[in-house]
Amino acid sequence: MPECLVFRVPAQHPADVSEVMGLVASGAVDATEIVAIFGKTEGNGCVNDFTRQLAVMALETALATALGCTAAEVGARIALVMSGGTEGGLSPHFLVLARREGPAVPEGKALAIGTAFTQEFRAEEIGRMAQVEATAAAVGRAMAEAGLTDPADVHFVQVKCPLLTSARIAEAAARGHGVATHDTYASMGLSRGASALGIALALGEVDREHLADSAIGTRRDLFSGRASCSAGIELMRNEIIVLGNAQGWTGPLAIAHRVMDDGIDLSAIRRVLTDLGFLEAGQLPPPEAERVIALLAKAEPSHDGLIRGRRHIMNDDSDINATRHARALVGGVAAAAIGRTDLFVSGGAEHQGPDGGGPVAVIARVRD
Template identity: 30%
Template sequence: MPVHVLSYDTAHPGDTRHLEAALGRFAPESVRRLALLVKTEGNASVNDFSREYGMLSARQAITRFGGSNLAEGATMLFSTGCEGVISPFGYAFIDVDDGTTTPSGGEKGLVFGGACSRKVAAEEIGTLAHALLVADTVRQGMKDLAIGPDDVQLIIVKTPLLGESRADPAAARITSAFSKAVGALGAALALGEIAPEHVVPEAFDRDHSLFGRRAMVFSSSEGGNVEVLIFANRAGAASDWIIHTGGFSDLLDASGIRRTLEEAGCRLDADGTLADADTLGAAFIKAGIASNGRVRQYRTTIRTSDLDMDKHVRASMSGLAGSILGTCRMFISANTVHQAPEGAGLCAFIVRKAGA
């Protein structure tokens, strides 16, 4: 089983004790590929440095475990925002060389991989060049995994914002939502979900009839690069895991999440709760709300409150999804602009194969 899916808790953004314990299960020289996807507490503003603190601590822990080359080659995506019942935690995806060879065909199994772009120039952020760079980065990641767009089930995209340290009088400052919109259209372009002629600046966060269904995008002001983490089911991959992606219609649509779990091979009990927690390796949920702020025609204050919209959404979805999954370890991100139909969302689950 070369691909391992592990999760670990954190006591604070810089806590790596459980990460180090998870890594300690493997011989450092056997690790071919490593990725972390982490939720940290924090205010999620551009002046919140919990992500940087967490990433630095994780990089140091990986270096102690396997050296600087492993740390430099690892994909580490940290997302702030643990509102509601989301527990601060991390997923560790580890591809290990166990000495076995796998056929090129046969049953599909989980593979994962990351890619990172060059630094996005300040004047490029929020432009067509930004979207095309996202598409190129996704294509780079797919090429490295020897997969095509049809194999991809989920892409996590981290796209840059223009922080104060990169401010340029000639550069248009953009919001987090706009950066997500640009990243989402770029990913959809790479997957063939949206035609190139539709990926134009006039469509960014305006034409909500354009959307993909296999990318979850979040933005950050650190780094300045586009980073992607790709999950796919590849024929012949020696893995006990598979990933399946689905969708839901709004913040109240528990049936959409349950349907996706069942399609992935999970069993639900009579109450609609995940019956066997050991079958679930990872849960990814991207939730949003329509631009008018309504859910099933009812007015909400999600878009008009003094509390940031994304915080409302993450908290709301954490209760709904947590009641089905029976866990607080959930990677939940907000704002589905160009990532799902307006007001809808997407979810993906990594599950253990039957009999594995």
């Protein structure tokens, strides 16, 4: 019976994979069991954030030795999802997700994981319906791999998606194709948005008839409450990781999610914790906080410039990007609830939750 394992380890810099490889060296996990690694790296989270690529290179190089294969082959078999930006008090870290055969247990649900990759996209497909459709199909494949037959059992879908650069735009133009935008930063949002709508389509959260190129990035009423999409320069395909609770899986871990209505929606985080059996009304005490293996959340400034009727300046600051402000805000709220700062808070929530809000999920140890 399969078991999903999740390990959280710190990173001293983007290329510091010593703690990840320490898990392998200690026997806590075999390199062949690793199916995905999430990372929060200390870059700016924007187009020129190469901390993500540095972390991927370090992981591929180290795991290639452990697996006896090439670095490229590591990238082909393991989803490496790096999210740049650890503003505020967020702590850089890695989440190592693995699958192994565990003991059979009485019928029940436990944390399940499935992964899938799309084909590599052409530049003109990024931020458009081609990306939506490919993502939806890949989510379906990942769900099937995890044995998640009911979309209601899916609690979080993480996607790493590509972005446009000047070189990629020029390459498309040389082939006679236009792209969704010539603004490379805006391309991150369109790619995240298309990926999120693909998730929403796969999970039945939106109807296909409402989707079109023109809806991506504009129809804020269309969103997934379980999507988390991060764009990066280091890839040209979408890498999809589906997490849920499924029959036929074993282990002590479970996942739950809620949707934050805005960046200070502490009650949504508390409801997730309640769903997982945490009884504390305030900040979790250290023993309970350690039961929380991972908190995963999306952060996005509201477009109307307001939080509960009060003005914010996240969208107006020319020095610090708005998504960086949002990560710091949501990271602080989440850390206050959990009592820990190594939390996977990702900025840029286009079509990922309501405007100004976003999904939040917690993976926790719920049984011995």
